[in-house]
Amino acid sequence: RTFEELLNNAIHCEFVGSLYKYPSDEKLIFCQVKEKNSLKRTLVASRDFFVNDKSVLFDSIIGYMSTGEFTVVAIPHDNGELRAYVTVDGKEFAEAKFPQDATAERQEAFTILGSQTGSIFLHLSTNNRPGGEFGVLMKSNSNGTSFVTLERAVNRNQQGMVDFEKVQGLEGIIMVNTVGNRDEVLNAGEGKKLKSKITFNDGSDWSFIQPPRKDSEGKSYSCSKSLEKCSLHLHSYSERTDIRDTSSSGSAIGMLIGVGNVGEYLLPKDECSTFFSSDGGESWTEIKKGPYQWEYGDHGGILVLVPENVATDTLTYSTDAGKSWKDYKFTEQKTIVQDIITVPGDSVLRFLLISQSTSVKGGSTKTFSIDFTGSFARQCTFNPDDPATDDFDYLSLGDFGSECLFGHQAEYLKKINYDCYVGNVPVSEFHRITKNCSCTRKDFECDYNFQKANDGTCKLVEGLTPAGPTDICKKSDAIEFYEPSGYRKIPLSTCEGGLKLDTASAPQACPGKEDEFKKIHIVRGFPFLSLFFVSFVIFVLIAWFVYIRGIRRNGGFARFGEIRLGDESLIENNATDKAVNFVVRSGLYAVSGLFAGYQLAKRSASNAIVKVSEKFGRRTGPTYSSLLHDQFLDDADDLLEGHDEDANDLGSFLENEGNFEIDDEENPSNTTTHQPYSDDVAPAQEADTTNDSDEDN
DSSP: OOOOOOOTTEEEEEEOTTTSSSOSOTTOEEEEEEOTTOOOEEEEEESSTTSSOOEEEESSOSEEEEETTEEEEEEEOGGGOEEEEEESSSSOOEEOBOOTTTTTSOOOOEEEEEEETTEEEEEEEEEOSTTOOEEEEEEEOTTSOBEEEEEEEEEBOTTOOBSEEEOTTSSSOEEEEEETTHHHHHHHOOOOOEEEEEESSTTSSOEEBOOOSBOTTSOBOSSOSOTTTSEEEEOOGGGOSSTTOOSEETTEEEEEEEEEEEESSOOOGGGOEEEEESSTTSSOEEEEESOEEEEEEGGGTEEEEEESSSEESEEEEESSTTSSOEEEEOOSSOEEEEEEEOOTTOOSSEEEEEEEESSSTTOEEEEEEEEOGGGOSEEOOOOTTOTTTOSEEEEOOTGGGGSOBTTEEEEEEEEOOTTEEOTTOOOOOOEEEEEEOOBOGGGEEEOTTEEEOTTSOEEEOTTOOOOOGGGGGGSTTOOEEOOOOSEEEOTTOOOOSBOOTTOOSOOEEOTTOHHHHHHHHHHHHHHHHHHHHHHHHHHHHHHHHHIIIIIGGGTGGGGTTTOOTTOTTSOOOSHHHHHHHHHHHHHHHHHHHHHHHHHHHHHHHHHHHHHHHHHHSOSSSOSSOHHHHHHHHHHHHHHTTTOHHHHHHHHHHHHTTTOOOOOOTTOGGGOOOOOOOOSSOOOHHHHHHHHHHHHHO
């Protein structure tokens, strides 16, 4: 009821302590002060309402603003430039590091576009020529100090309004307008040609907006099928009379309305049509020819359209989420509707049309009240415990609703029966996560001084070096950091496991946090060591038990060759003995099988080498290498031990280099005698005698 003066000459103050994740004092106040007869502005702070505590944070500033969990201060710099400083705790301010390729030009103006969870969106103007304004769209890391480029040549106007719009109520969906003829605007002073783009992953990937297949009259569009030459373009903030008129509404989840055209570039408004999307911008339909104003009501249960800057007596509305549209004549005399007004939450069924009459000279303002209560049979029922009577359900939006986005799948609460109105039904929890997903490439964006290459990987900008990773240690809870890998995780992502592109190196301790770092990694390593030790002990105990009951009691390792499946000589007094003996037998057969397989594979490989050598080797000399020859002889000696006669035949075969003819049993006169293998050359007569002796035997 009473007010006291806190500070003289203050032009902007905020209670910032409650914004920070780690507030030092919730009573912390920032104020921008402009002294009389001076253009200089200072930033001061206090923790006791400026009674005894008043500290000057910056002696000279351009301005400051708080967004999300950050406070950004614009500081004048040399040669008319400026710099940005960011704080996440109200104590320490760090200079925002913009990408080196973006700071090659003068930093004369930037616009804070708000923050999503864990990051700041900022537009740095790189061309301030009147009529040709555009700049670089950037996004910060988790502590707001290191920025990366999302999109170049994003459009803005002379007042600093940027064509950047987030889809309210949905995560990570953003629309921007870019200057498609950037080089011509810079070098030749041409007018801007704008192209609209959309992202569904918080700026990591951008694409042109998919156009509808046919217009509102059922006709196909005349442009080519290439999305670059034939996409949907929408007018945005830089051309709006009232910046509160947004394409989306936080209470009408997934719905968007915009004025634009299908083609290569954005056309003037009077040549455009009005388009609608019910799935967060993934697909669109043309609902009216010409530009229309729009407004949402009853949490998206009512959509209202009125022609823009054209005298009319009719409005168009939908009560089934844009599936069908009806006309309603609200006045007998045509009037120009200047604005459609409803409550800020877009949750009621009544609208006010503010119009200007054209019948009176100079014009006069008229207000029309439109109430849609009678358009519904009843009020909706919200009863999640009884689906049979519940008029709401959790649904995914479009095709991307069934995919993993930001590391999870999500569903949104939607009205499923269109004959009822929502009104004051206590609807809560419009959004729920149904599943967390494994991390993929989509959950990461390029890090500071890295940019996305054509193949989708993040590569270091030519001529630049990675930023020092110790910036993350400025966060009060940071104990460790990783060497830059070129990637950083999107702050919105809740993915678990999978790829870890941002932690390619081993973690390192932050300065001054070495002791905490050691404790963490000792604790992390202890469960693994404990698990390994316990598993090893269990394995040893089981192996010892099997040895005692199944091997040593049955004669030890000496009986390995005697144990056979079904052998009744093994001791089996109970079920335990049978189980142990089964394990022993299975182990023996497994080892024997592996050994036999190894021998077979070895023999097959040797035979294959021999065949290849025979096929491709030289025919004028020996067909085998000496090593293979010796190995073959050694194997033959082992196999034919005790079979001298077969050995003699084999030796003769090898000595004659394979020139061995098969005996003809029907023609004994052609029988050839053979000598056994010997290193000494025996006389021919002795060889014949030996052969005769062998034959007699």
